[in-house]
Amino acid sequence: MTAVAAGRHRGVGGRLFASPSVRLVGKRLLMAVPITLGVSILTFWVLNLIPGNAAQQLLGADATPEQIRAMELQLGLDKPAPLRYLDWLGGAVTGDLGRSLVSGQSVAGQLGERLAVTGELVAMAFVVSLLLAVPVALLAAYHPNRFFDRLSMFVSVTGLSVANYVLALVLVLVFAVRFAVFPAIGFVPLSESVGGNLHSLVLPSAAIGIPMFCLYTRFLRGDLVDQMQGQDYVVTAQAKGVGPWQVLLRHAFRNSSFGLITVVGLNLSTLIGATVIIEQIFALPGLGQLMLQAINTRDMAVVQACVVVFAVVAVLANLLTDLLYAVLDPRIRYGSR
Amino acid sequence: MAVVEAPPVPAADADEAAPRARTWTRGLGVAVPAALLALVAGACFLAPLVLPVPSPTGGNILEAGLPTGSPGHLLGTDPNGNDILSRILYGGQTSLIVAVTVNLLGLAVGGTLGALSGYVGGAADTVIMRLLDVLIAFPSLVLTLAVAQSLGPSLTNTILALGFFSVPAFARISRAATLSLREQPFMAAARLCGTKGWRVLLRHIAPNIAPQLTTFGMLGMGVVIVIEGALSFLGLGIPAPAPSWGNMISQGQASLSATPMLVLWPSLILFVTVLAFNLLGESLRTRWSVR
Numbered sequence: 001m002t003a004v005a006a007g008r009h010r011g012v013g014g015r016l017f018a019s020p021s022v023r024l025v026g027k028r029l030l031m032a033v034p035i036t037l038g039v040s041i042l043t044f045w046v047l048n049l050i051p052g053n054a055a056q057q058l059l060g061a062d063a064t065p066e067q068i069r070a071m072e073l074q075l076g077l078d079k080p081a082p083l084r085y086l087d088w089l090g091g092a093v094t095g096d097l098g099r100s101l102v103s104g105q106s107v108a109g110q111l112g113e114r115l116a117v118t119g120e121l122v123a124m125a126f127v128v129s130l131l132l133a134v135p136v137a138l139l140a141a142y143h144p145n146r147f148f149d150r151l152s153m154f155v156s157v158t159g160l161s162v163a164n165y166v167l168a169l170v171l172v173l174v175f176a177v178r179f180a181v182f183p184a185i186g187f188v189p190l191s192e193s194v195g196g197n198l199h200s201l202v203l204p205s206a207a208i209g210i211p212m213f214c215l216y217t218r219f220l221r222g223d224l225v226d227q228m229q230g231q232d233y234v235v236t237a238q239a240k241g242v243g244p245w246q247v248l249l250r251h252a253f254r255n256s257s258f259g260l261i262t263v264v265g266l267n268l269s270t271l272i273g274a275t276v277i278i279e280q281i282f283a284l285p286g287l288g289q290l291m292l293q294a295i296n297t298r299d300m301a302v303v304q305a306c307v308v309v310f311a312v313v314a315v316l317a318n319l320l321t322d323l324l325y326a327v328l329d330p331r332i333r334y335g336s337r
Numbered sequence: 338m339a340v341v342e343a344p345p346v347p348a349a350d351a352d353e354a355a356p357r358a359r360t361w362t363r364g365l366g367v368a369v370p371a372a373l374l375a376l377v378a379g380a381c382f383l384a385p386l387v388l389p390v391p392s393p394t395g396g397n398i399l400e401a402g403l404p405t406g407s408p409g410h411l412l413g414t415d416p417n418g419n420d421i422l423s424r425i426l427y428g429g430q431t432s433l434i435v436a437v438t439v440n441l442l443g444l445a446v447g448g449t450l451g452a453l454s455g456y457v458g459g460a461a462d463t464v465i466m467r468l469l470d471v472l473i474a475f476p477s478l479v480l481t482l483a484v485a486q487s488l489g490p491s492l493t494n495t496i497l498a499l500g501f502f503s504v505p506a507f508a509r510i511s512r513a514a515t516l517s518l519r520e521q522p523f524m525a526a527a528r529l530c531g532t533k534g535w536r537v538l539l540r541h542i543a544p545n546i547a548p549q550l551t552t553f554g555m556l557g558m559g560v561v562i563v564i565e566g567a568l569s570f571l572g573l574g575i576p577a578p579a580p581s582w583g584n585m586i587s588q589g590q591a592s593l594s595a596t597p598m599l600v601l602w603p604s605l606i607l608f609v610t611v612l613a614f615n616l617l618g619e620s621l622r623t624r625w626s627v628r
Binding site for chain 2: 034035038043046047048161164172173177270272277292295306307318
């Protein structure tokens with residue numbers, strides 16, 4: 001009552017701010033800012049750990065001290081590290097991520113297309129693995145310890161123990177070398193052909209998605225079985241005559257889905273990180289491939305930008321899961337006041 | 338009446354038999370993966386000492402590319418003439434050393450930080466956890482790549498780079514476990530007795546959070562082995578010609594269609610080792626009922 005009354009006096013802005021969901025969104029957004037800043041500082045610090053500096057590495061081992069000095073001045077490396085970080089940050093917030101030390105191109109320009117490829121790969125792997133995991137987990141939890149349940153658990157524990165690069169190579173061996181169904185490497189842009197694009201992403205997204213599928217299935221099945229066996233609300237529902245599928249879907253699954261969202265959120269950064277190695281194996285022109293190339297050519301500006309973009313995407317993805325959690329679960333939404 | 342009186346006898350029997358059966362199966366859940374790991378570790382560390390295993394590097398180019406089952410080279414040789422079995426065994430030494438060291442590092446540093454953070458609470462807790470949030474926000478492979486690149490590829494640097502994401506993960510688990518202990522009566526009792534802070538941490542908190550940390554460590558062993566493999570696969574981990582499962586897979590990738598066994602043998606042993614660690618972690622989790 002008091003909150004509503006206060007809201008009325010504070011006008012539209014006040015009323016909006018009194019809404020628990022809006023306040024939660026605001027709080028989480030505010031928390032994401034220092035984390036993102038911390039991530040960029042850490043990246044900067046880590047990349048500046050190297051003995052010697054970028055100028056020396058660019059010019060090679062036989063450069064004279066004068067040449068190195070000149071290059072340092074040109075790159076602005078004579079300034080102390082905190083100042084250089086602030087320079088970089090000032091540019092970054094206005095969308096200027098500097099120039100590639102190797103090609104001289106604008107880094108921000110290079111990132112755009114690359115991000116789209118990586119984004120498509122992650123989205124495909126994520127959506128398919130989640131869409132497959134939910135029905136499999138439900139079927140497994142419907143009859144715990146029966147054949148299908150045992151099979152799904154066996155598959156998911158096995159799948160979780162396969163490194164994604166091994167999985168990728170095995171997929172290539174089977175589906176590209178033995179049966180030439182999918183291409184082993186290469187990428188067809190979406191603008192060229194939609195079918196070709198999806199076709200070229202099947203194996204890479206399977207290599208990323210299969211371990212995720214296993215993880216989601218195992219978690220969801222375990223949680224559903226826990227809910228079905230121990231929770232009072234399940235007993236209540238069963239007692240009033242709700243059918244077994246209804247109890248599983250409408251009652252247990254709704255509660256388990258919150259846990260699933262947490263697991264999904266915690267593993268999003270693993271999912272995003274996996275693209276680096278998978279893009280390398282399948283020669284996909286994504287962000288991870290750009291980062292590895294930059295690492296090999298010691299192109300610090302590009303490495304820095306890539307690492308920060310990866311981290312920011314991971315932070316945003318985590319933020320999104322937090323918010324989704326709040327939107328779906330009224331207990332969180334109202335408990336946050 | 339007879340119906341009511343009859344059941345107790347078989348019920349008591351069943352009650353006794355059920356836990357025994359369960360313990361037996363549970364014991365198996367720990368014993369089988371543990372035996373598998375002992376086998377892998379024994380083969381990697383002891384076999385080269387006892388058996389005439391050829392050197393993993395500096396192979397004879399005349400013996401390059403021998404198939405599986407060749408005399409003197411059980412799993413054949415790679416394009417440089419090195420014995421594959423020997424490379425797998427020596428590579429396994431590296432993988433296991435890295436995995437154990439990184440997890441011990443995570444346990445010691447992260448476990449202590451997390452327990453301190455959870456026990457002390459207040460501003461210290463907030464600062465430590467926010468700093469660790471930054472590390473957790475990073476995709477671990479990306480961060481490890483950046484660190485490995487900065488420091489240069491070597492065994493020590495691989496361990497340091499992997500430690501960067503192992504520490505915050507352990508800290509998070511340890512803090513959560515400590516927080517759930519704070520309200521326990523024995524903690525209040527310890528406080529009332531005037532027990533010193535470090536003693537509470539060492540004698541009361543540490544033994545109680547050990548199951549969670551051990552379980553997590555087992556799963557962490559698998560994760561570290563996989564990521565170390567990924568680093569070496571990308572040329573930023575163990576530098577060639579020294580063998581590592583990751584760089585063997587990477588070298589084999591070049592001739593995947595012609596000689597798939599170059600990739601499949603190290604992949605198989607990697608899979609078996611990680612699977613064993615995961616199964617062991619799962620069994621310990623069930624045994625200690627850790628969530």
